[in-house]
Amino acid sequence: MAEAHEMDVAIVGGGPAGLNAALVLAGAGASVSVIDEQARPGGQILRQPPTGFAVTDWLTGRPYTGLKRDLAAFEDSGATWRGGRSVLSIQRAPEGARREDSGGAGAFDLVTAGGEGAATYRARHVLVAGGCQDLAVPFPGWTLPGAMTVGGLQAFVKSQRIVPGGPVLLAGTHPLMLVLAEQLLEAGARIAGVVFAQGRARFAGRLGRGLLGAASGAGNLLAGAEAMARLVRSGVDVRFGDPLTGLLGRDRVEAARFASGEVVPCGLVGTGYGFVPQAELVRQAGANVRPAGRAGGWAAAVDSGFRTSVPGLYAAGETVGVAGAEAARLRGRIAGGVIADALGRRPVGDMAKARSDLAKVERFADLLDRIADPRPYFPALPAETFACRCEDVSAGEIENAIAAGAGTADAVKLRTRCGMGVCQGRNCEPTLLRLLAAEGCKDDPGFGARFPARPVRIGDLID
Amino acid sequence: MRIGQEEERGPRISLVVDGRDVACHAGESIAAVLLEAGVTHFRTSRTGTPRAPWCNMGTCGECYVRIDGRRRRACLVAAQRGMEVVTDG
Amino acid sequence: MGEPDIAPEGKVDALVIGGGLIGCAAAWHLGRAGASVLLLEAGDLNRGASGQNAGSLHFQIERRFLENGEALAEQAARVVALNNLAIEDWRGLEDALDRDLHIHMSGGLMVAETAEQARLLEAKAAREQSYGLSTRLVDGDEARSIAPYLSDAVLAASHAPDEGHADPRSLTPAFAEAAAAAGAAIALRASVTAIEPRAGGFDIDYEQGGRGHRVRTDRMLVAAGVWTPEICRLANLHMPLFPVALQMNVSERAAPFMPHLIQHVGARLSMKQAHAGNVLVGGGWPSRLRRRDGSFDLAARPDLRPENLAPNLAVAARLVPELAELNLIRTWTGKTAVSADQLPIAGEVPSMPGFWVAGGGSAFTLGPTLARLVAEEMGGERQDALQVVSPARFEHLNSFMG
Numbered sequence: 001m002a003e004a005h006e007m008d009v010a011i012v013g014g015g016p017a018g019l020n021a022a023l024v025l026a027g028a029g030a031s032v033s034v035i036d037e038q039a040r041p042g043g044q045i046l047r048q049p050p051t052g053f054a055v056t057d058w059l060t061g062r063p064y065t066g067l068k069r070d071l072a073a074f075e076d077s078g079a080t081w082r083g084g085r086s087v088l089s090i091q092r093a094p095e096g097a098r099r100e101d102s103g104g105a106g107a108f109d110l111v112t113a114g115g116e117g118a119a120t121y122r123a124r125h126v127l128v129a130g131g132c133q134d135l136a137v138p139f140p141g142w143t144l145p146g147a148m149t150v151g152g153l154q155a156f157v158k159s160q161r162i163v164p165g166g167p168v169l170l171a172g173t174h175p176l177m178l179v180l181a182e183q184l185l186e187a188g189a190r191i192a193g194v195v196f197a198q199g200r201a202r203f204a205g206r207l208g209r210g211l212l213g214a215a216s217g218a219g220n221l222l223a224g225a226e227a228m229a230r231l232v233r234s235g236v237d238v239r240f241g242d243p244l245t246g247l248l249g250r251d252r253v254e255a256a257r258f259a260s261g262e263v264v265p266c267g268l269v270g271t272g273y274g275f276v277p278q279a280e281l282v283r284q285a286g287a288n289v290r291p292a293g294r295a296g297g298w299a300a301a302v303d304s305g306f307r308t309s310v311p312g313l314y315a316a317g318e319t320v321g322v323a324g325a326e327a328a329r330l331r332g333r334i335a336g337g338v339i340a341d342a343l344g345r346r347p348v349g350d351m352a353k354a355r356s357d358l359a360k361v362e363r364f365a366d367l368l369d370r371i372a373d374p375r376p377y378f379p380a381l382p383a384e385t386f387a388c389r390c391e392d393v394s395a396g397e398i399e400n401a402i403a404a405g406a407g408t409a410d411a412v413k414l415r416t417r418c419g420m421g422v423c424q425g426r427n428c429e430p431t432l433l434r435l436l437a438a439e440g441c442k443d444d445p446g447f448g449a450r451f452p453a454r455p456v457r458i459g460d461l462i463d
Numbered sequence: 464m465r466i467g468q469e470e471e472r473g474p475r476i477s478l479v480v481d482g483r484d485v486a487c488h489a490g491e492s493i494a495a496v497l498l499e500a501g502v503t504h505f506r507t508s509r510t511g512t513p514r515a516p517w518c519n520m521g522t523c524g525e526c527y528v529r530i531d532g533r534r535r536r537a538c539l540v541a542a543q544r545g546m547e548v549v550t551d552g
Numbered sequence: 553m554g555e556p557d558i559a560p561e562g563k564v565d566a567l568v569i570g571g572g573l574i575g576c577a578a579a580w581h582l583g584r585a586g587a588s589v590l591l592l593e594a595g596d597l598n599r600g601a602s603g604q605n606a607g608s609l610h611f612q613i614e615r616r617f618l619e620n621g622e623a624l625a626e627q628a629a630r631v632v633a634l635n636n637l638a639i640e641d642w643r644g645l646e647d648a649l650d651r652d653l654h655i656h657m658s659g660g661l662m663v664a665e666t667a668e669q670a671r672l673l674e675a676k677a678a679r680e681q682s683y684g685l686s687t688r689l690v691d692g693d694e695a696r697s698i699a700p701y702l703s704d705a706v707l708a709a710s711h712a713p714d715e716g717h718a719d720p721r722s723l724t725p726a727f728a729e730a731a732a733a734a735g736a737a738i739a740l741r742a743s744v745t746a747i748e749p750r751a752g753g754f755d756i757d758y759e760q761g762g763r764g765h766r767v768r769t770d771r772m773l774v775a776a777g778v779w780t781p782e783i784c785r786l787a788n789l790h791m792p793l794f795p796v797a798l799q800m801n802v803s804e805r806a807a808p809f810m811p812h813l814i815q816h817v818g819a820r821l822s823m824k825q826a827h828a829g830n831v832l833v834g835g836g837w838p839s840r841l842r843r844r845d846g847s848f849d850l851a852a853r854p855d856l857r858p859e860n861l862a863p864n865l866a867v868a869a870r871l872v873p874e875l876a877e878l879n880l881i882r883t884w885t886g887k888t889a890v891s892a893d894q895l896p897i898a899g900e901v902p903s904m905p906g907f908w909v910a911g912g913g914s915a916f917t918l919g920p921t922l923a924r925l926v927a928e929e930m931g932g933e934r935q936d937a938l939q940v941v942s943p944a945r946f947e948h949l950n951s952f953m954g
Contacts, residue, residue: 509805509828532877534877534879
């Protein structure tokens with residue numbers, strides 16, 4: 001492995017949180033690198049079109065303007081962008097390598113792999129702003145080609161500028177489906193329907209109560225209500241109270257079936273049941289995590305300064321709890337300020353205001369989270385349906401293992417291979433924990449932290 | 464379906480996908496190129512079922528294909544002139 | 553498997569501590585010989601080294617015994633006699649347990665890359681042959697004709713036709729189920745808190761489900777892996793087993809191409825393709841035990857040592873270039889127990905009749921055999937084959953224990 005590149009702060013993740021932290025830190029004169037798997041900065045929310053694309057009207061909606069400003073500022077900030085690299089692990093550097101002037105914190109080694117092979121970065125402080133991913137929800141037919149997560153589908157639309165099939169059906173509980181439906185409509189896609197599992201009253205009632213209580217989110221909520229109105233005007237079938245039960249098709253998706261019995265023909269499906277933090281690097285580094293919330297998963301446990309339980313390791317953005325892009329921006333900014341302080345530098349910007357804004361935005365996020373709560377609507381999982389799509393482990397195999405005495409996620413993994421595939425349990429873990437809890441094995445800590453955080457070509461590790 | 468035909472994309476290039484020439488734009492993800500070329504079967508699962516992109520962000524591993532001899536996640540690799548892609552590898 | 557089914561007077565013929573490979577296999581043998589058996593496992597079955605090892609069935613003398621002088625190499629060669637028993641046991645296990653344990657015994661190659669390493673192989677093969685193990689020296693070309701995926705870096709190899717691998721995740725549960733079917737009671741999350749020797753046996757206290765229990769037994773076996781010394785301390789015994797932490801790498805699945813176990817005589821390497829298609833690469837590269845309160849934290853997963861990845865994978869890919877194109881999907885760390893002289897410890901403790909211990913090195917390859925022999929001894933049949941690994945060789949340590 002190549003010699004370590006040294007820096008004051010390594011930021012893992014170039015989304016709204018990572019970019020804002022980098023802006024604050026670079027502004028304070030610290031040496032900062034932002035490492036991200038994507039080739040270009042922006043994170044999932046701003047998945048940029050590839051270099052060479054000139055997309056007119058790219059993400060013009062209200063929620064995107066601040067983010068695009070951050071992106072422009074980042075390009076001129078002096079922070080180093082290291083795109084196209086996966087961070088495989090974060091570990092404390094060996095004792096002798098730690099520097100005394102690191103504000104009481106330790107130095108860290110980040111093992112990364114990317115286009116040009118493996119590299120190790122050494123940083124005095126590390127901020128993990130790893131974003132989130134769609135909660136994986138299994139149901140009959142979910143592994144058919146043409147079935148995707150809403151996040152994955154949206155990335156095709158926003159970044160690649162394609163609609164990979166159709167007619168498109170969106171199903172689940174998350175309001176992001178409305179945003180995506182509008183983007184699909186604008187793109188000229190045929191939409192087979194947008195079907196919420198929860199009833200209209202649950203959805204709209206909460207929205208209404210939220211409008212009264214969460215003033216700062218009102219703009220976003222109004223945007224959501226407007227989106228719904230526009231969709232309906234355009235003839236899109238937006239429905240409530242009909243949970244998805246499965247997808248039909250032989251070698252690809254041909255139709256979706258709902259609890260009402262209705263079967264809707266479609267060629268592309270996006271399911272949205274909410275989002276879970278990407279916190280595996282934090283877990284792997286030995287820092288504490290906590291149950292992330294209604295959708296499941298684990299969030300980094302941090303204090304009000306976004307410090308994890310490992311000195312010198314920070315987490316921000318969705319990694320500390322899914323609350324949307326605006327919260328991620330603010331959290332990144334605050335974390336950047338706290339790290340700048342620890343480096344003995346003066347952060348620029350009004351941190352007090354950032355904190356009070358964050359409190360408002362998080363209240364709104366909690367409202368959205370309550371609206372999107374997937375728990376009552378998880379589709380039934382017949383024994384033959386795969387819970388682990390990497391290793392094709394069925395729900396029945398898992399239930400048998402639990403019945404035979406495997407009472408923890410790791411014990412089930414050992415018996416069934418659930419979680420042993422390429423995704424290393426990122427997708428099946430919430431499902432497995434649900435199945436365990438249903439059998440009385442509650443409060444399981446989940447799979448142990450593991451290396452590498454992403455698969456890596458062996459040749460890249462030894463070159 | 465590529466959105467907005469008037470949008471400027473990367474230079475027109477072609478790749479070889481499972482032995483046939485496929486036209487696309489430089490910089491598009493291999494996942495996008497394959498889906499636009501009508502490929503729905505990226506890899507075969509352990510029990511023989513077809514799989515295609517699901518998360519489209521590098522997490523799920525459903526889009527592994529062989530690109531110039533290396534197994535890579537199609538959603539994370541940008542198309543370059545002359546690449547050879549083999550599905551179900 | 554919940555509450556053990558113990559006779560009303562709370563007495564069993566044999567008690568086993570440890571729900572790993574050896575414990576479960578011994579419980580099976582004891583049970584089917586007609587003994588009433590209780591197995592106590594502090595956590596879940598197969599959670600220690602039995603389930604965490606990489607599943608090699610290696611019968612050649614290991615590199616670690618060759619690099620530490622003549623005496624150790626000679627002692628290791630004597631263990632080879634046990635290897636011959638193990639080969640027979642492994643060949644019969646799937647039939648005996650009536651299930652697929654993914655046992656593949658299509659041969660193994662220990663390779664040399666230099667002339668000096670080739671000489672080491674020759675000396676090793678001579679030693680093995682004198683103890684009745686069939687290994688054959690081959691040159692690089694013949695090695696490549698046996699294993700066409702090997703590169704030109706291989707200068708020579710010794711070929712052992714019975715080596716291979718099995719699935720560590722399947723084996724222990726299979727033994728446990730067979731044990732239960734043979735009448736053994738298996739208590740999970742049952743921690744032993746006291747061992748009281750008394751005339752002709754032992755009283756054992758354990759906790760399960762927040763309640764204390766006591767059971768009386770004539771004979772007991774401690775097969776608790778890294779926890780064995782701790783359990784032995786409850787009986788006022790020293791047992792020189794030491795925890796070590798290792799790390800192993802696993803690739804994504806690939807179509808079957810490597811049917812053999814590959815080891816290296818001059819480098820830490822053990823590699824094979826598991827039944828599911830993943831290639832496992834290890835060979836004794838250390839991870840690091842966590843420490844807590846001035847001791848090793850045996851409950852914690854050891855920490856990875858990233859600096860040991862590249863050297864381990866580099867030697868693997870030098871021998872098998874195809875490996876470089878596969879993705880590494882996981883590096884896992886695990887603990888195992890190694891004895892003071894690196895050889896297994898299995899047998900009755902001379903100063904404490906009725907008290908057997910088993911573990912400490914090569915306990916996957918040798919586990920089924922050690923368990924069988926120990927169970928037979930516990931049933932009253934002396935086993936000469938166990939002499940070479942008997943705890944008697946460490947009895948001097950217990951001569952001071954009052």
